[in-house]
Amino acid sequence: MNDVGSHAELDPRRALPFSKAVLPVLRNPQLRKNVAHAIDVIQAKRARLVAEKTDWQALRTAASAIRAHALENLGAYLEQFEERCTAAGGTVHWAADADEARRIILDLLRHEKASEVIKIKTMTSAEIQLNPFLEANGVSAFETDLAEIILQLGEQEPSHIVVPALHVNRSQVREIFARRMGLKNLSDDPKELTNAARTYLRQKFLSIPTAISGANFLIAETGSVAVVESEGNGRMCLTLPRTMITLAGIEKVLPRFQDLEVMLQLLARSATGERMNPYTSLWTGVTAGDGPQSFHVVLLDNGRSSILAKPKQRQTLKCIRCAACMNACPVYRQTGGHPYGSVYPGPIGAILTPQLMQMKFAQSLPYASSLCGACYEVCPVKINIPEVLLELRAQVVNQERRERDRFFDPMYVGLRIANLLFAKAWLFHAAQRLGRIGLGLFTRKDGWIHSLPSIGAKWTQTRDLRGLPDESFHEWWAKRGPQPDKEAK
Amino acid sequence: MRASLFITCYNDTLYPETGRAVVRLLERLGVEVEFHPQQTCCGQMHANTGFRGEAFSQAKRFVRLYQETETVVIPSSSCVAMIRDQYPGLFEELGNEELRRQYAALLPRVYELSEFLIDRLSVEDVGAYFPHRVVYHASCHGVRALHLGERPYRLLAKVRGLALATLENVDRCCGFGGTFSVKNAEVSSAMLAVKLQDVIATGAEYCTALDNSCLMHLGGAMHRQYAGMKTIHLAEILASTEDAPAEATL
Numbered sequence: 247m248n249d250v251g252s253h254a255e256l257d258p259r260r261a262l263p264f265s266k267a268v269l270p271v272l273r274n275p276q277l278r279k280n281v282a283h284a285i286d287v288i289q290a291k292r293a294r295l296v297a298e299k300t301d302w303q304a305l306r307t308a309a310s311a312i313r314a315h316a317l318e319n320l321g322a323y324l325e326q327f328e329e330r331c332t333a334a335g336g337t338v339h340w341a342a343d344a345d346e347a348r349r350i351i352l353d354l355l356r357h358e359k360a361s362e363v364i365k366i367k368t369m370t371s372a373e374i375q376l377n378p379f380l381e382a383n384g385v386s387a388f389e390t391d392l393a394e395i396i397l398q399l400g401e402q403e404p405s406h407i408v409v410p411a412l413h414v415n416r417s418q419v420r421e422i423f424a425r426r427m428g429l430k431n432l433s434d435d436p437k438e439l440t441n442a443a444r445t446y447l448r449q450k451f452l453s454i455p456t457a458i459s460g461a462n463f464l465i466a467e468t469g470s471v472a473v474v475e476s477e478g479n480g481r482m483c484l485t486l487p488r489t490m491i492t493l494a495g496i497e498k499v500l501p502r503f504q505d506l507e508v509m510l511q512l513l514a515r516s517a518t519g520e521r522m523n524p525y526t527s528l529w530t531g532v533t534a535g536d537g538p539q540s541f542h543v544v545l546l547d548n549g550r551s552s553i554l555a556k557p558k559q560r561q562t563l564k565c566i567r568c569a570a571c572m573n574a575c576p577v578y579r580q581t582g583g584h585p586y587g588s589v590y591p592g593p594i595g596a597i598l599t600p601q602l603m604q605m606k607f608a609q610s611l612p613y614a615s616s617l618c619g620a621c622y623e624v625c626p627v628k629i630n631i632p633e634v635l636l637e638l639r640a641q642v643v644n645q646e647r648r649e650r651d652r653f654f655d656p657m658y659v660g661l662r663i664a665n666l667l668f669a670k671a672w673l674f675h676a677a678q679r680l681g682r683i684g685l686g687l688f689t690r691k692d693g694w695i696h697s698l699p700s701i702g703a704k705w706t707q708t709r710d711l712r713g714l715p716d717e718s719f720h721e722w723w724a725k726r727g728p729q730p731d732k733e734a735k
Numbered sequence: 736m737r738a739s740l741f742i743t744c745y746n747d748t749l750y751p752e753t754g755r756a757v758v759r760l761l762e763r764l765g766v767e768v769e770f771h772p773q774q775t776c777c778g779q780m781h782a783n784t785g786f787r788g789e790a791f792s793q794a795k796r797f798v799r800l801y802q803e804t805e806t807v808v809i810p811s812s813s814c815v816a817m818i819r820d821q822y823p824g825l826f827e828e829l830g831n832e833e834l835r836r837q838y839a840a841l842l843p844r845v846y847e848l849s850e851f852l853i854d855r856l857s858v859e860d861v862g863a864y865f866p867h868r869v870v871y872h873a874s875c876h877g878v879r880a881l882h883l884g885e886r887p888y889r890l891l892a893k894v895r896g897l898a899l900a901t902l903e904n905v906d907r908c909c910g911f912g913g914t915f916s917v918k919n920a921e922v923s924s925a926m927l928a929v930k931l932q933d934v935i936a937t938g939a940e941y942c943t944a945l946d947n948s949c950l951m952h953l954g955g956a957m958h959r960q961y962a963g964m965k966t967i968h969l970a971e972i973l974a975s976t977e978d979a980p981a982e983a984t985l
Contacts, residue, residue: 264919265918265919265920265921265922268919268921268922269921272921272922272925278925558824576907576908576910576926576929577919577922577926579929580922580925580926580929581922581925612785613915613918613919614919614922615912615915616875616908616910616911616912616915616923616926617783617875617912617913617915618875618879618908618912619875619876619878619879619880620875620879620906620907620908622879623879633824636782636783636785636821639783639784639785640785640786640787641785642785643784643785643786643787644785657784657914657917657918661780661781661784661786661789662789664776664780664781664789665781665786665789665792665793667775668744668775668776668778668792668793668796669775669792669796670775671772671773671774671775674744674775674776678747678748681748694958696959701917702917704916704917704918704920705916705917705920705955707920707924708920708924708927708956708959709924709927709952709955709956709959710955710956710958710959711951711955712749712951712954712955712958714748714749715749715750715751715752717751718747718748718751719742719746719747719750719751719753719754719755720742720747720770720772721751722751722754722755723754723758723770723772724772728768728769728770
């Protein structure tokens with residue numbers, strides 16, 4: 247029961263290569279059913295709501311331009327954000343990496359003498375593995391997003407950035423809640439499950455005065471922070487606690503308040519297939535008598551500025567975390583998020599994770615795509631994910647081809663030889679004739695190949711291959727010549 | 736009008752019948768077909784696997800080989816997508832100004848087969864006869880890179896005797912993805928299984944496409960599973976007549 251997606255390793259430093267990590271998932275029919283069902287529902291809703299926007303492509307173009315402009319002037323906009331946020335009573339902290347961000351947050355919590363903290367869903371905190379760090383330092387962090395509660399109580403990892411528990415179905419939720427909340431008679435009725443979560447949450451909201459959030463957007467012009475969510479848990483965290491700590495990647499900044507007009511239209515439709523998300527919270531520094539009276543923003547770099555420095559890859563940082571790419575991805579639909587070995591799965595994860603890891607880990611992820619282009623088609627900020635995947639693949643090959651053990655890797659050998667052959671037509675043609683003889687040994691009487699050795703076995707494990715024809719096209723052409731005999735067929 | 740056929744490396748080796756069909760089809764339409772004997776590969780396999788230097792050699796070779804050519808016709812949308820979408824980046828990265836100029840001059844004369852028929856020759860009815868139930872697989876590069884749109888359907892609609900089946904999730908990838916199919920063979924196979932369900936559910940006799948790479952993937956699984964459906968490149972359907980039916984049907 248509890249084996250569904252549990253204990254997945256989402257640390258790219260320790261994760262298995264994608265091709266290995268997918269195997270337990272591909273053999274898990276319940277998990278695949280849960281993922282495909284959830285994805286298909288969101289996809290259909292998104293498609294319906296995108297279709298009703300006649301200016302969808304214009305919105306995408308505008309959003310892409312806004313995000314690109316923000317990134318090209320990131321330093322200036324971040325300084326402006328810091329200045330305006332500080333003027334409004336907030337405190338801005340700069341963290342170069344995960345370690346520094348964790349220590350800043352822990353220091354702030356210690357200053358508050360907090361032993362417990364409530365959290366609004368934030369993938370950035372998962373990126374820096376904040377919860378286990380806080381736990382090890384005597385601070386219990388409680389997630390308040392329903393899906394995050396399911397995962398936290400079920401000791402599972404998120405498999406999606408917007409619907410992190412989409413791999414879990416409701417009977418599995420019932421099992422987790424019944425076990426962890428001590429509710430033996432709980433049914434899997436959604437209303438009963440929601441009520442159980444609500445009761446659990448109310449007690450946390452009313453008793454814990456310190457909260458941690460992420461940010462969907464930082465507004466440079468006003469120094470405001472924006473969080474969009476669906477359940478109202480964010481709104482509770484933004485009104486009840488005394489202290490709010492917001493952790494945000496440096497790329498989250500938007501130049502102007504009015505840029506939200508474009509972003510919010512795209513985000514809700516792309517993420518959850520809604521015209522408008524239920525709760526959009528915007529706050530600016532500290533307001534006397536209203537909401538948290540102590541407010542901190544931790545701006546996290548953690549590899550982002552090195553992505554920014556590379557012109558072809560910079561577009562990765564335009565991402566607004568809507569997850570439309572993973573919902574559209576035919577690979578993700580089969581595998582869910584866990585095999586990506588990162589809190590950022592799917593196509594955006596396949597380009598973001600290896601870059602955040604400075605290409606030292608997660609080198610299998612740029613290959614976790616058939617390059618079908620569905621991600622680029624749906625991306626609300628027009629990130630050309632296939633283009634970045636290819637860029638990263640080229641970097642992986644440049645790294646690997648210097649490694650001694652790759653020299654005899656069948657794929658490397660094959661592609662090196664193919665390159666020599668393609669340089670001269672006569673060599674290519676000679677290789678075709680050799681291939682005809684070689685593959686002929688594996689070709690059955692029906693003219694098909696059912697089994698091949700080495701890397702070919704990867705093909706024939708599920709697919710046959712038609713044997714090579716007796717005559718290649720160019721051989722046929724050479725016999726026929728360019729002037730066809732009108733009588734001949 | 737003259738058109739030079741770039742057959743592509745894998746069609747030359749594995750699917751010569753597609754090339755023969757293109758020749759027959761175009762000559763029937765009054766086009767003088769040429770074939771450059773020095774041609775090999777567009778470089779897609781290397782570029783998509785990350786072997787950029789190698790891909791550049793092949794891209795350079797392609798551009799130099801065809802710079803004097805009136806029109807190049809390619810019966811593979813992924814190879815056309817390689818030439819259109821990836822060559823500019825390769826040439827820019829290597830900063831070869833002369834190649835960039837030659838490429839820019841050549842590009843408007845490079846056509847995928849259905850583009851050539853509809854956009855250049857302005858024909859939809861190519862005089863084909865193919866009395867079979869057919870399902871069209873809209874390959875990813877055809878849909879999202881070349882934006883072929885209705886072109887293949889307009890051609891199919893004019894084929895006498897042909898009954899076109901409707902495919903659910905028509906723009907979903909078959910899972911081939913070039914070296915993806917062996918590097919991530921298990922995921923590729925899982926995607927293929929899902930695609931094949933939709934394709935088989937149409938009850939068609941033939942599955943057609945503008946890419947033999949997808950058809951090699953789908954057809955390989957059909958053959959393995961005794962699915963009772965065959966694959967055939969769209970060129971072969973369009974070349975087929977009462978007097979000379981497609982080789983795949985014989």
